[in-house]
Amino acid sequence: MATQLSTNSEMLPAAENFVSCMRELFRDGGNETEIWTKASDYLRDLLVDEDLKRHADTWPDSLSVEGKPGNLLFYEDPDYGFVLNALVKAPNLKTTVHDHGKSWTLYGVLEGGEKVTRFERTDDGPQVPQTASISETGTHDVVPGYIDFVPPWEIHQEQNTDQRTIGFIVRSQRSGTFVQNRFDPENGTVAQYDGPVQMPYKLA
Numbered sequence: 001m002a003t004q005l006s007t008n009s010e011m012l013p014a015a016e017n018f019v020s021c022m023r024e025l026f027r028d029g030g031n032e033t034e035i036w037t038k039a040s041d042y043l044r045d046l047l048v049d050e051d052l053k054r055h056a057d058t059w060p061d062s063l064s065v066e067g068k069p070g071n072l073l074f075y076e077d078p079d080y081g082f083v084l085n086a087l088v089k090a091p092n093l094k095t096t097v098h099d100h101g102k103s104w105t106l107y108g109v110l111e112g113g114e115k116v117t118r119f120e121r122t123d124d125g126p127q128v129p130q131t132a133s134i135s136e137t138g139t140h141d142v143v144p145g146y147i148d149f150v151p152p153w154e155i156h157q158e159q160n161t162d163q164r165t166i167g168f169i170v171r172s173q174r175s176g177t178f179v180q181n182r183f184d185p186e187n188g189t190v191a192q193y194d195g196p197v198q199m200p201y202k203l204a
């Protein structure tokens with residue numbers, strides 16, 4: 001069932017402002033690459049907001065060691081469908097190798113630091129395959145303020161360092177409304193899942 005938060009639910013002023021800017025972008029139209037590139041600029045401003053950083057001090061860990069990963073869900077836009085999430089990783093945890101299906105994602109590092117590894121498909125199979133050949137294309141360290149720009153079907157993995165790391169995430173649609181792939185680079189198998197569990201959380 002849809003978890004839709006009202007636009008009237010009050011958030012921190014900087015988050016409210018971010019949402020207004022995002023809504024304006026969607027209202028103006030344009031192609032998705034342009035929209036999400038511009039949205040990165042807005043997110044960059046939001047990530048330095050002191051109120052947001054303070055608020056994040058009390059956010060609970062949302063990536064579990066076993067079982068399904070979770071996201072805090074702050075906002076879902078009733079008209080354009082974009083959502084504001086956070087992924088809070090305890091020290092030394094890593095995600096699976098995965099994509100975000102057909103959705104667009106901006107993954108902004110709010111606190112901590114981690115490694116992001118990217119992969120590419122070396123076969124020409126479908127976007128939702130049962131098996132896939134993939135290879136690593138690079139790993140880089142990310143720090144607060146960094147924004148990972150994740151277009152549809154891009155394959156990646158995040159590995160936390162020895163501190164808590166928070167990703168403040170903007171998605172084009174709520175996880176659970178589209179299929180994602182999880183890749184096993186060793187044996188080439190792929191499994192589908194419906195993304196992280198959504199945990200409504202008040203950003204106020």
Ligand SMILES: [Fe+2]
Nearest residue numbers: 098099100156
């Ligand atoms: Fe991801």
